[in-house]
Amino acid sequence: MSYDLTDDQRQIREAVLKHCAQFSDDYWLELDEKGEFPFDFHRSMAEAGWLGIAMPESVGGAGLGITEAAIMMQAVAESGGGMTAASSIHGPVFSLEPIVRFGTPEQQQRMIPPILRGEQKMCFAVTEPNVGLDTTRIRTRAQRVEGGYLVNGEKIWITNAHVADKIMLLARTTPLEACKRKTEGLSLFFTDLDRRHVETRLIPKMGRHAVGSNMVFITDLFIPEEDRIGAEGEGFRIILQGLNPERILLGAEAVGLGRVAIKKAAQYARERVVFDRPIGMNQGIQHPLAKCWAQLEAANLMVMKAASRFDQGLDCGVEANAGKYLAAEAGFEACHTAMLTLGGMGYAKEYHVERYLREVLIPRIAPVSPHMILNFIAEKVLELPKSY
């Protein structure tokens, strides 16, 4: 049992931190103010080959595991890029996994390399306005037609849909009433986001303004047969495989954001002198920060345990969920504590921690809420009756 990064993993972390240091705190602050996608950051990460970290070498990736992807995404958030930087490259880093596992070789070669090279951007569309976390009830309908499917429906919260060239879409191909189980009859597609049939509307939201999330209205979108990933009706089973990696990465990012928040806070506390002493000489300032550090590092161990289990092909559902939960809560407390440490200046944009606080709420809510995680642990680990 080893709790430390290997030399190779440390090299990845250092290289990512160094790469990201090109993008200053002011870069992220300005994009957040303008609500402008971090095109330069996205392009530079693609050009340096980082987007394919966990993709196989056969499609232009580096063939590393989710552990390395988590280390990378943590460094991206920790560099000060926060959830803005992380969410701008999330799609390529882990959402393509279903194509690797269930796509044909032709689909893999056609779909994946342009995304890894940064020539195309993608979004991942599951959530719907009228369904919530009860994913199997989604209503977006893909009806069989000659040569493919005709799709109609609505999605919500779809990150990057307004800038994407491609959409990975979960839709119902067999009506719920005609299925034996509610997990059946859903299919997964990866296709052109054809704006003649797909309208996107940005949702005004609390933070991460540079990386928008959208309402998506799909009207008579034709999807050719060759853009369906895996067998018809298998979509739910296919996306389930990607849920654990997504939780692991979000958890790693939340820890990264928490770390940069307490780093900024500690720096301020060393320098700010009030009542003739640095505020950081007061235990009332020290202890909350030290507690945040301990919580973040403990959460990180659970996240990395989940990642290592995933990479060994072991079941990691409980660890991935627990890790995401612990990391998001610890990240939130760290950002909140950082703000209180800075006092009035914590509320000023130029000190950055208020932006972190607005962003750290995202991993708390998405991709799955703390309630649902605790429901899951209660059921699976504590063997309590299923509550949902």
Place this chain on the structure above:
Amino acid sequence: MKVLVAVKRVVDYNVKVRPKPDGSGVDLANVKMAINPFCEIAVEEAVRLKERGVADEVVVVSVGPTQAQEQLRTALALGADRGILVEAEADLEPLAVAKVLKAVCEREQPGLVILGKQSIDGDNNQTGQLLAALLGWGQGTFASEVVVEGDRVRVTREVDGGLQTVSLRLPAVVTTDLRLNEPRYASLPNIMKAKKKPIEVTRPAELGVDVARRTELLGVEPPPARKGGIKVADVAELVDKLRNEAKVIG
């Protein structure tokens, strides 16, 4: 032409160093280490020479602890072809490092050796000069431009108040200044490729070099903490204090 580049493992430039309580050295426990920034510039320059077709092989060598392999890997990820680690426990003084590098040069026969002008930990600014002298080769220090022309290298040097250009017969020794180039960021594919590149490990004794210290470190202390300023009533008092207390004007 083969280019040899020396790289040193040092405390990362972002780290605020602290002397050990007994003043016997700098506290390195749990401190982030990195490739010396001037050495990184040297690696970049060598890789650019290779990309321009001037060099055909870039060999990086580090004299230091086992962990200096990390810095060699970093250099390999930037584009160097292979590494040599000359493993030495104690902190070597510049003369010892220069002697080790001389032995490596005699074995490798490079056409050009590039080093950083100094390392940011010891700030000695000696190794390149000592190496050139030991080898009897020309030296172009503080380079801000390096152009290989046939069997000579033209080096633009950053000297006080301006630039000086020298032409040296190859083989020669060049040390880098800050403005020579801006090192690239290692890409993931190159980091992966670097894992497969060879690093040879040897020791000073195997190269027949005696690295015993000639100087003894007596102590390390932090700079004095900055004192708060004072307010003066008028210009006369200011002039008086500058003359009689600070003694900076006559």
